[in-house]
Every structure is written in structure tokens, then in C-alpha cells.
Amino acid sequence: MSRDNNIAVDIQNVTKMYGDVTALKGVSLDIRDNEFFTLLGPSGCGKTTLLRVIAGFEEISNGAIILYGQNIANLMPNERPVNTVFQQYALFPHMNVTENVMFGLLRLGQDRANAKTRVGEVLELVQLSDFADRMPSQLSGGQQQRVALARALAPSPKVLLLDEPLSALDLKLRQAVRLELQQIQNQTGITFIFVTHDQEEALTMSDRIAVIESGQVQQVGSAREIYEAPKNKFVADFIGKTNLLDVSVTDLARGKGSCILPGGVQITCPAAEGAHAGSGHLSVRPERITITALGKGLVQGTVARHIYLGTDLHVEVNLVEGGHVTVRMQNSTQIQIPKVGQLVCLDFEPNFARLLVD
Amino acid sequence: MAASPQQNSRAMNNNYDGFGVPLILPSWIIIGFFLVVPVAMMLMYSFLTKEFRGGVIWEFSLAAYDQFFFDRGLFGDSPPVIEWTYISIFWRSIWQAGVATFFCLLIGFPTAWFIATRTGRNSTIWLFLITIPYWVNLLIRTISMKFLIRDNGPLNEFLISFGVISEPFHIINTNLAVQLGLFYSYLPFMVLPIYAAVERYNFALSEAAADLYASRTVTLTKVILPAVKPGIVAGCILVFVPSLGAFLAPDLLGGAKNFMIGSLIEEQFKGNAGNWPFGAAASMILLSLVLIVLTLYARHQARGQR
Ligand SMILES: Nc1ncnc2c1ncn2[C@@H]1O[C@H](COP(=O)(O)OP(=O)(O)OP(=O)(O)O)[C@@H](O)[C@H]1O
Numbered sequence: 001m002s003r004d005n006n007i008a009v010d011i012q013n014v015t016k017m018y019g020d021v022t023a024l025k026g027v028s029l030d031i032r033d034n035e036f037f038t039l040l041g042p043s044g045c046g047k048t049t050l051l052r053v054i055a056g057f058e059e060i061s062n063g064a065i066i067l068y069g070q071n072i073a074n075l076m077p078n079e080r081p082v083n084t085v086f087q088q089y090a091l092f093p094h095m096n097v098t099e100n101v102m103f104g105l106l107r108l109g110q111d112r113a114n115a116k117t118r119v120g121e122v123l124e125l126v127q128l129s130d131f132a133d134r135m136p137s138q139l140s141g142g143q144q145q146r147v148a149l150a151r152a153l154a155p156s157p158k159v160l161l162l163d164e165p166l167s168a169l170d171l172k173l174r175q176a177v178r179l180e181l182q183q184i185q186n187q188t189g190i191t192f193i194f195v196t197h198d199q200e201e202a203l204t205m206s207d208r209i210a211v212i213e214s215g216q217v218q219q220v221g222s223a224r225e226i227y228e229a230p231k232n233k234f235v236a237d238f239i240g241k242t243n244l245l246d247v248s249v250t251d252l253a254r255g256k257g258s259c260i261l262p263g264g265v266q267i268t269c270p271a272a273e274g275a276h277a278g279s280g281h282l283s284v285r286p287e288r289i290t291i292t293a294l295g296k297g298l299v300q301g302t303v304a305r306h307i308y309l310g311t312d313l314h315v316e317v318n319l320v321e322g323g324h325v326t327v328r329m330q331n332s333t334q335i336q337i338p339k340v341g342q343l344v345c346l347d348f349e350p351n352f353a354r355l356l357v358d
Numbered sequence: 359m360a361a362s363p364q365q366n367s368r369a370m371n372n373n374y375d376g377f378g379v380p381l382i383l384p385s386w387i388i389i390g391f392f393l394v395v396p397v398a399m400m401l402m403y404s405f406l407t408k409e410f411r412g413g414v415i416w417e418f419s420l421a422a423y424d425q426f427f428f429d430r431g432l433f434g435d436s437p438p439v440i441e442w443t444y445i446s447i448f449w450r451s452i453w454q455a456g457v458a459t460f461f462c463l464l465i466g467f468p469t470a471w472f473i474a475t476r477t478g479r480n481s482t483i484w485l486f487l488i489t490i491p492y493w494v495n496l497l498i499r500t501i502s503m504k505f506l507i508r509d510n511g512p513l514n515e516f517l518i519s520f521g522v523i524s525e526p527f528h529i530i531n532t533n534l535a536v537q538l539g540l541f542y543s544y545l546p547f548m549v550l551p552i553y554a555a556v557e558r559y560n561f562a563l564s565e566a567a568a569d570l571y572a573s574r575t576v577t578l579t580k581v582i583l584p585a586v587k588p589g590i591v592a593g594c595i596l597v598f599v600p601s602l603g604a605f606l607a608p609d610l611l612g613g614a615k616n617f618m619i620g621s622l623i624e625e626q627f628k629g630n631a632g633n634w635p636f637g638a639a640a641s642m643i644l645l646s647l648v649l650i651v652l653t654l655y656a657r658h659q660a661r662g663q664r
């Protein structure tokens with residue numbers, strides 16, 4: 001991507017070692033101005049480390065961090081125009097809500113009167129105006145979370161870093177705060193870099209997502225791109241549920257590949273960049289597969305069990321050639337559910353399947 | 359002030375009151391025998407008449423307090439004027455104890471911080487090292503200190519041989535010697551509570567402060583110090599109070615000029631020359647002074663909590 005002025009944060013080849021543990025391996029990312037950007041990955045993949053590196057709490061072993069054209073890699077945390085919403089909030093326990101939110105403003109040299117007005121605005125934004133005089137210990141988890149957000153928003157940072165800010169909240173509250181966060185991001189126009197290991201959170205909130213594994217960026221793209229066009233097996237498997245069929249790839253050209261399915265049927269389908277001939281994996285999402293009458297589908301197997309999920313029903317099918325496939329069906333009366341032990345054929349539109357790099 | 363953990367534990371105690379009574383009984387007995395009874399005796403003695411060879415005559419008298427605060431001339435028949443001798447000893451003691459507390463804090467805080475921020479077993483080792491000298495009796499330590507700092511002692515010889523000074527640096531029998539002695543006697547009482555507070559400190563708060571544009575100094579004064587304040591206050595009380603009543607350091611290091619309350623009281627109970635009621639009265643005045651200061655502090659804290 002070119003380095004134009006709508007890049008907020010340009011992370012160039014950043015490597016971070018903790019002793020001999022490599023937490024980040026040559027991470028490069030362009031985060032656009034005004035974007036809701038999410039770092040998504042399993043536990044221990046380096047998400048927090050990357051945020052801490054941007055905030056300045058960790059020195060990097062190698063690389064550069066360009067914030068709106070300025071290399072900030074050597075600045076102290078208090079010199080960087082970014083603010084953080086900490087995973088455990090880290091509210092100052094001896095200050096009330098107002099003083100907490102005012103802290104950054106006063107450090108930036110604002111006078112008390114102006115700072116007070118700004119605190120009022122921000123507390124309004126996070127709907128905590130009635131709690132201005134409370135101490136953090138007198139607030140619920142969700143309220144504390146919003147104070148942490150208000151405190152980080154008050155100095156109008158160029159970039160806001162959020163480290164799993166919703167993880168301590170229960171499901172209902174999490175969904176409410178998610179919406180609030182998105183609205184606040186829209187209203188303020190601040191670039192958000194948001195860390196989560198919850199893929200649903202990532203898919204619903206983000207403009208773009210970076211999927212990280214073992215300190216390396218696996219793929220960057222919109223929710224749709226990542227879900228529908230995963231680059232590799234890790235991304236396909238980590239985002240949503242997918243079936244990975246062992247296939248042998250015969251032919252590759254212009255983003256398409258031919259492969260032979262278990263059972264011998266040959267299909268042509270989209271292929272990820274870097275896919276190569278030989279044995280490979282074909283990813284097919286459970287909702288793309290239908291169960292058909294014998295002889296009418298692409299692969300064959302016996303129904304192993306049903307998993308009831310309320311609105312949905314998952315049917316697990318053991319393929320005749322080995323391996324198993326999950327089929328997702330809507331739980332409606334119109335659909336005939338095959339019985340356990342029944343031999344069935346499975347069908348899918350090859351365009352919605354995808355050949356992956358290992 | 360936000361002290362929710364304390365509040366919580368208080369709430370918990372209430373729930374367990376039923377178990378509390380028998381469990382707490384031994385403490386009450388010990389406190390009763392070794393604190394309440396002696397203090398009550400002391401209070402009583404302070405209102406009795408002195409016997410010339412030590413001891414008391416069982417006869418009510420305000421003479422001890424009168425002697426402390428008023429001067430009635432050589433024969434006790436002049437009109438009373440304020441007696442400054444003892445008040446100034448008290449004042450000097452407060453000053454000496456205050457200076458010692460200040461230096462303990464100055465040295466103790468960084469020490470405690472250093473120990474608390476060591477990783478793993480290292481902090482235990484450092485704590486252990488800090489306490490080792492205190493396995494030796496206080497009297498012996500104070501006498502050793504006297505030998506170290508006297509005019510021809512190792513400290514002066516060392517400084518002279520390296521040409522830092524040409525004349526011996528006269529420390530012994532000065533205020534400084536007393537302060538050094540008190541500082542050395544009570545340093546661990548400063549280090550340990552601050553260590554405990556820093557150990558509990560959430561270092562994410564320092565990161566949050568830095569993230570919100572606070573310099574290191576501001577982080578220290580606005581975030582760290584308020585958070586570890588209970589430890590600092592506990593340390594200051596634990597150093598100040600015993601320093602105030604100390605008599606070993608002032609006696610051995612300070613000489614006659616640098617008399618402190620502790621020595622004054624000790625004299626009154628020594629040999630035949632003493633005056634028990636006067637010693638008891640001086641103790642009661644000292645005790646009241648300490649209690650007043652602590653009560654004022656507790657009040658101040660309680661107001662902050664609301
Ligand atoms: N201070 C440290 N010293 C040594 N290793 C560390 C340190 N901090 C993190 N690591 C290691 O670096 C890797 C990345 O850690 P990081 O905290 O960034 O993970 P994460 O993606 O945020 O995980 P989670 O979702 O569990 O929070 C992990 O393997 C972790 O063990």
C-alpha cells in the first residue's frame with residue numbers, strides 16, 4: 001500500500017523479543033485514518049504486545065512505527081499522541097470519575113475550567129454524567145469500562161488503542177457496549193485499534209481485521225474478505241467454522257484451481273494466492289453444503305450425529321473416504337433431517353469453496 | 359479515599375462476629391495484661407506523691423504535673439511561671455524524631471521500592487538482608503555505632519586517609535549523632551510497610567499515567583504516592599513513635615546536651631535519685647501527645663473516605 005496521508009499508523013517490519021521469546025515477527029500493517037481496525041488472534045499470539053509497542057510500553061527490537069508521518073518508535077509513552085483503554089481498566093483508585101477523566105487533559109496543560117467542560121462532554125458521550133463524583137470502587141464493571149474509555153477519549157488522541165476492553169463484561173452488556181463503541185468511533189472520527197480474541201466481536205465491529213498468529217500477520221482485510229476469502233488454513237479455521245477436505249490439486253490458473261475431491265469428483269474453484277499443485281486443502285463453510293439424494297452430490301458419507309443449536313442444526317457426516325464434514329441446516333420443519341447412520345450425498349457450489357495454502 | 363479492600367474486610371468481620379469472640383479472646387487478654395494494666399498503673403502513679411528513695415507514697419497529688427509545666431522557684435513559694443526545661447526537651451525530642459523519620463522515609467522509600475520491584479525470590483533475599491543487622495541487640499548496635507563515628511573512629515580515619523577531610527568530623531554528642539542512631543535503629547520499620555504497599559501496587563496504573571501524558575515525576579506524585587500512602591503513613595508512625603521515646607541513641611550518642619524524653623523518663627525510675635510520679639506524668643504526657651496526633655490523622659483519613 002502506498003504511504004499516502006490517510007494512513008494513521010504505519011507499522012513497518014516490527015520485531016519484538018522477550019529474552020529469546022519472539023512475540024512479534026516482522027509485523028507490517030497499514031492502519032488507515034478514521035478506521036476501526038481490529039487485531040484478532042488466539043491467546044498468546046502477540047496482540048497485546050503489538051498494542052503495547054504502539055503505546056510505547058515496550059521497546060521494539062527492530063522496525064519502525066510511523067504515526068501520521070512521524071516515527072514514534074523512540075518516543076516515551078507520555079510523548080505519543082495515542083491513548084489506551086486497558087484490559088483491566090487501570091483507573092486511578094484514589095481519584096473520582098471526573099478526576100480520572102481529567103488526568104490527561106491537565107497533563108496536556110489545559111486549565112481546569114476547560115478541562116472540566118471537556119470532561120462533561122466526554123462523560124455525556126459515554127452516558128456517565130450522573131456518575132461524575134463516584135469513586136471507581138463504587139462503579140460496576142461496565143461503568144468502569146466506560147470511565148476507562150472516557151479517560152482515554154478526553155485528550156482527543158489521534159489513535160485509540162483498546163485491549164480487549166469488553167472481555168470483563170457479560171454477554172448482554174458486551175453487546176450494548178459494542179454498539180456504543182462503534183457509535184463513539186463514528187462520532188469522534190478517532191482511529192481505533194481494537195484487540196480481541198472474539199471473532200464475532202471482530203466481524204461485527206471492524207472496518208478491517210488483521211488476523212495474527214504466533215506473532216505474524218496472517219491476513220488483513222474486511223470481515224467479508226477474511227471470512228469468504230481466507231488466505232490460508234489458519235485463517236479459514238480460526239474465523240468461523242469450516243470444513244477442510246483433503247484434495248489433490250491438479251491445475252492452477254488465474255486464481256482458480258482444479259482439484260479432485262475424496263471420492264474422485266473433479267471440480268474447479270477459487271484458489272488462495274500461493275496454492276500449489278499436489279495435495280492440498282479445500283475449505284467449505286458448513287452453511288454452503290446441502291444434503292442431497294444419493295448420487296446427486298460431490299461427496300458421500302454417513303450421518304454420524306446431530307447437534308442441536310436452537311435456530312440451527314449441525315449434521316456431522318463421516319465421509320466414506322475418511323474425514324468428516326459438518327453441514328449446517330436451518331432448524332425449520334420444511335427440511336428433512338437425515339437420520340443418524342443414513343448414507344447421504346453432500347453438494348456445494350464450487351464457487352463458494354476455496355483452495356488454501358497450508 | 360477509595361479503600362474498598364479495607365471496607366470489604368470490615369464487612370466480612372461483621373459477618374463472622376459469632377466466631378470472632380472466642381478467637382479474639384487471647385488477644386484481648388494479652389492486650390489487657392500488657393497494655394491496659396501498665397498504662398492504668400502509670401496513670402495512677404502520676405497522681406501520687408513521690409517517695410525520696412524511689413517509689414511512691416499513696417497520697418493523691420498533682421505535684422508531678424505541676425513540676426513538669428510550672429516553675430515555683432527554689433522553695434516552691436514564688437508565683438508559678440511556665441517551666442520550659444521539660445517542654446523544650448519534649449520539643450527537641452519531637453524534632454529529633456521528626457528528622458529521623460524524614461531520613462528513614464528518604465532512604466526507606468527507594469529501598470522498599472527497589473526490593474518490591476525485584477523479580478521472584480530476589481525480593482525475599484533483599485528483605486532478609488535488610489533485617490539481618492536487627493538480629494543483634496539494639497544496645498550493642500548503638501554502642502558499635504558510637505565506636506564507628508567517634509572522632510578517632512573508623513569513619514573519620516577513613517575520610518581523613520582519603521583526604522576528604524583534614525580534621526576529624528565531629529559527630530559524636532551532636533544532634534546529628536542522635537538522628538543517625540535513630541535512623542539506623544528504626545529504618546526497617548519504614549522499609550517493611552512501604553515494601554508491603556509497593557508490592558500490592560498495580561503497575562498498570564503507572565502505565566496508564568504515562569499513557570495520559572504524565573512525566574515520571576507526575577506519575578510518582580499523583581499516582582504512585584497516593585496509592586502507597588497507607589504504607590508510608592504506617593512506616594512514619596512506626597519510626598516516629600519509638601524514636602520519640604527512645605533513650606539508647608540519645609544517651610549513648612547524644613551525650614548530656616541532647617537529652618530526649620526517653621532519657622528523661624528513664625532517669626526518673628533509675629536508682630534512688632528518681633521521681634516515679636514525675637516519670638509517670640512525663641510518660642502520660644508523651645502518650646497523650648502521640649494519641650492526639652494519631653487521632654487527628656485518623657479523623658483526617660475518615661473524612662477523606664467519605
Ligand atoms: N513480559 C514478557 N516476558 C516474556 N514473554 C512475554 C511477556 N509478555 C508477553 N510474552 C509472551 O509473548 C507472547 C505474546 O503475548 P501477548 O500478551 O502479546 O499475547 P496476546 O495475543 O495478547 O494474548 P491474550 O489473548 O491471551 O491476551 C506470548 O507468548 C507471551 O508468553
Ligand SMILES: [Mg+2]
Pocket residue numbers: 047048049
Ligand atoms: Mg492480551
